Amino acid sequence: MTNVFITxxxxxxxxxxLVGDDAAVTGLSIECEGALPHDGEPERSNDVLDDARTQLREYFAGARTRFDVPVRLTGTPFQQAVWAELERLGWGEATSYGALAAAVGKPGSARAIGGAVGANPIPIIVGCHRVLASDGRITGYSGGDGIPTKLWLLGHEQIGFAA
Structure with missing residues (x-):
């Protein structure tokens, strides 16, 4: 059995x-309505999660624009293809659902892409907040408080969007 760590x-x-195992970050949750998924469990960190926590602090301070912690994204082959495209996006870069659909060889599947983006288990580190509608609008965000959280992340990275 794999050890599970939380910080x-x-x-x-x-x-x-942050949730992880012996080798990688496996989940990141942003507080929603004052709660986190494992609030009742004590923290038990390891080197991977300590490094991820440090990198996230640097990101929020504006001192880090790329993450280099190991992640393990568990999902369907389609989801994994979408998440791999998200991992290619850098600080301040945005894409659209349609562009992601084309990149994974599924043009016209923007709605399915939206589902895969929303299922990303490691937001921020795997930048799903960088996905906008084809006209630059914000269509939603499943992390934290939803759109207000996405607005903060886009503003932090100076990513423009349509109102």
Whole structure:
């Protein structure tokens, strides 16, 4: 059985909880309505999560624009293809659901792409907040408090969007 580790940190968008195993970050949750998924469990960190926590603090302070912690994204082959495209996006870069659909060889599947983006288990580190509608609008965000959280992340990275 794999060891499961949990650590938390405060951020400008609320508390963040990192979950991982011996080798990688496997989940990141942003506080929603004052709660995190494992609030009742004590923190038990390891080197991977300590490094991820440090990198997230640097990101929020504006001192880090790329993450280099190991992540393990568990999902369907389609979801994994979408998440791999998200991992290619850098600080301040945005894409659209349609562009992601084309990149994974599924043009016209923007709605399915939206589902895969929303299912990303490691937001921020795998930048799903960088996905906008083809006209630049914000269509939603499943992390934290939803759109207000996405607005903060886009503003932090100076990513423009349509109102």
């Amino acid at each position: 938390r940190l405060d951020s400008p968008i609320g508390r963040i909880e």
